Amino acid sequence: MIIVNCQLISKNFGRVVALKNISLDIEKGEIFGLIGPDGAGKTTLFRILTSLILADSGHATVDGLDVVKDFRELRKRIGYMPGRFSLYQDLSVEENLNFYATVFNTTVEENYHLISDIYRQIEPFKQRRAGKLSGGMKQKLALSCALIHKPTVLFLDEPTTGVDPVSRKEFWEMLKKLKKEGITIVVSTPYMDEARLCDHIALIQHGQILSIASPEKITASFPEKLYQAYSENNYLLLLELRKNPGVKSAFMSGEFLHIVFKDGNVDGNIPNLTEIEPTIEDCFIYLMNRIADGAEILPGSAYN
């Protein structure tokens, strides 16, 4: 069952194009990732889907409700955790949670089972003001507050940005548990490695969707052979590769260089060259380059 549906959503801020003809469907009960760099339009899409701003054109439904017409009913059913910590810093942990429970016309006790795993970790500090919590604890509190009314769809805008690797892992564990409760989770992130933790992902860049599919499908249907190489001086090697007419693209990925050759043929004497499986990041860069070369974006398939 489709729970979130966007059809040709566009939004401009003055002359800046934030979103251009975004169409996507999100299945009920899945974790859907919106993957893209800063400024790709992820937050804008979230704000449209949570009824905070209006799209210039197109329309969207969440849980069967139109985000413009039925916004009042919609707000009762969704949970939203903005990228920036947006709870009251001068209220205590407990007061924030109680406040958000009461404005949603519920009580903490009623849905405590949903948040107990998360909230239990910050409960020892429940008298502390929210502003005085550490980054990881703030995030747990924000998640608890977004969940307290048992939303059907949970929107998380860059929940792991600026969070340490251990807390990030923990956070994704929490999301998996929430998924088991039947909550649909829409999460945005600039981290490509988090993409494989989602059921479906949309790669988004400059307000346009490059591809929507499961992460496995996206990496499996990478249309080229991908190689990695490394040398003592990777930068020098990169410059050499870029001059090589047989190389289609070359870029750094961690301590390796990822290379795609023209026509799939290895060209030149390159140190430590091995064929590898592409990651989401490789796919993203590949798609990005294709757009830059003037390729059309056709929504619907992983590669088009």
Place this chain on the structure above:
Amino acid sequence: MLRYLIEKEFKQTFRNAFIPKLILVFPFLVLLVFPWAADQEIKNLNVIVIDRDHSTLSKRLSEKIRASTYFNLIASAETNDAGIAIIEDGKSDMLLDIQPGFEKNLMNRGEASVMISANAVDIMKGGLSSGYMNAIVRDFAAEIRAEQIPEAGKANIPHIQIIPQARFNSFLDYKTFMIPALIVILMTLLCGFLPALNIVSEKETGTIEQINVTPVSKFFFILGKLIPYWTIGLFVFTVTLCLAGLIYGLVPKSNLPTIYLSVLIYISTVSGLGLVISNYSSTLQQAMFVIFFFLIIFILISGLFTPIASMPQWAQTFTCFNPLRYFIEIMRMTFLKGSGFADIWRQLSALAVYSIMLNGLALVSYRKR
């Protein structure tokens, strides 16, 4: 729902390190400090007398000045230039130059002149001080004249004595005049600008974003912001009223329902203005600047310090757009004159009209976003 919003607002307000103290200190400052600081009566003026006559009469004039509470006779100089030099140093506010032959001329010809030079860098002080000095010299002349006229003839000389009577403020007490108006400034800050800053700070910290995705409607959200400040405003007003009675014996002459109704109408007007400002500001800095802009202009053309009647016609027209003007008039009329509804309905309806306009504008501009 509204109850929780208001409860939250009060919790935050009283948890703030600064605002509760400000709310307490404000009425005390307004009553105990500002009326004295804003007093335009000038006392303790430093004056130099240049006595070039050295006669009995010139000494008597110096003594008269020394005896006055308005002046401190700080030095005497021999020449006008020496006196001016002292004024230039800023040690003296004015000088009185008694010409040689003062006594002789006065006795023989019945007239003599003295020169008053006042430092008019502060135009108010310069004007007032030479006025005071003028009055003292005139008084001195009258004394001399009375002494010169033989006792028997006195009754036959016709003269008019003017006895001024100041109505509504018999002693022309500046504090009585200022306190009702200062209360207006207090209410403007508490009920107009504080909630505006509060709303903008929610925008700036992003907490409004989280509230906006809850079922809390904008109307309730704003009402939840305003009601606490209205409550605080009314509380502070009541405290100020009691303090003014206790400290200065300044008890409003009109009945309390009239005064409180006016206060309520004014509160709705300024909070409307605050809301408009908060709708158009996205940062605290911007909101603060707009508030300063309005506050300064409103105070300058409100009749708080300078009477509206003495402004040029265009400025008088301008004051009609200033809600502060109406409320200051209402407060002074109700406190001092004991005016009832019949007397203040014009100002009240002006405030009501502005209230409807500003709140309407606030509603429209909020919807747009």
